[in-house]
Amino acid sequence: MPSRRHVIADDLRAQILTGRIKTDDRLPSEAQLASHYRVSTPTLRNALAALQSEGLVEKIHGKGNFVRYPRQRVTYVGGGWPLQTKSSNESALRISVHATSLLAHGQLVSLLKVPANSPLTELVCLNHEGESPHSLARVYIPGGLAPTELPDGPLCCVSFEAKVAALRPPLAEIQERVSARPPTPEEAAVLRISPTLAVLAITRVGADHTGRVVEAALLVLPGDRADALFTTHPMTGERGEDR
Amino acid sequence: MPSRRHVIADDLRAQILTGRIKTDDRLPSEAQLASHYRVSTPTLRNALAALQSEGLVEKIHGKGNFVRYPRQRVTYVGGGWPLQTKSSNESALRISVHATSLLAHGQLVSLLKVPANSPLTELVCLNHEGESPHSLARVYIPGGLAPTELPDGPLCCVSFEAKVAALRPPLAEIQERVSARPPTPEEAAVLRISPTLAVLAITRVGADHTGRVVEAALLVLPGDRADALFTTHPMTGERGEDR
């Protein structure tokens, strides 16, 4: 049995996907839409909530509901540093980095396999493409580093990778754990997504050739426009049965 | 400014996480909770919605709200067939398989790199552990196969893998694309999750040593209890800059 909010959501979704309402257009106000569809405002808002959690609509308090489709997509490529966008529009990519020092605690202790309260360097990176935030990364490197060694402030993508690579030994094994979850309120605010839109969370642990963990990263990407790509080459004959 | 539904959600969440309300317990009815917290029913339901989308609570129409924590976790291991559960409680794993034949269309054409309307074999697999569904997989193999060659019905995990491996050449390269999205209504029903809980969707394409695609799989796992694990070994010296 189709509920009214589903009918309304389907109607609006079709208008957005077929381009009848274009990207960055403002929808009519919720009151107008409610009277147009002859429903109460909570019902209309429920319909919009579905579109929000699909990433088609962004609500901005005091301004209105804005169409956000099509989205610039982000592809995280597993097994390496770069964050790629499908458009390869690298010129518009910017990273803001903030570096701090802290002591290992909680989850970081087990991730990095270091003693509790040992010194760490934390890099908080916000990746932008033009106006829209793409991804949030928190990178942890064991050991205290002098402030002069740390990158900070806005950078381009390539120079950031080079800076980080210089901070730690080369990686021999990378393990990445991917999950889907609701964003924390902070993540939702920084990425400018609805709290109801899931994020793709990637926990990345890099070890050197001796197996020592030399880097851990917590990456968060908006679920409506991100995916992660992994390519593996199983040895013929053991084809996956090697667990 | 903390809204009432946040306060209520935080209170209930704390009670669940600290074990004051135990797994499979039924919460008081929404009317009782609403009067206890002195809010209206829609407000209370908004609070429960947050817990639902975190997978802590399952609503069952006509019965009540049930605590679902801690969850049995599922780990998908990239680069191979098996779906592993963290508990390694393999005895309880069951797979229901339904095999059909169909003609390539839409997304499948580009995934499998086959001509439109060429024959395919589809395996729809539902993975259970005890009562709770774990994952939904749709596996596509090019070519029409005789019904006798196809697995069907309930199976154990190992024999299913063996059957599928016999249906196609060995895999030389596996590419997996992971994304987070809301479930389709069918997926939500089959996995018994709320439509507001994101799923981890994995698109897996396997090619043989000539580069020909011999298998594609669409995997869907509930976001509240699943993650995917990938391990890669970058060559020293090219450390990820090989994009």
Next chain:
DNA sequence: GAGTGGTCTAGACCACGAG
């Protein structure tokens, strides 16, 4: 039929953004 959640209404008042 009793009890549960599912949907919806028609308002009210508050908070934010822009002029």
Next chain:
DNA sequence: TCGTGGTCTAGACCACTCA
């Protein structure tokens, strides 16, 4: 100040489950 969305109320009626 005005229009926008954000939150909330106090009901109503429907659909599902189970005894």
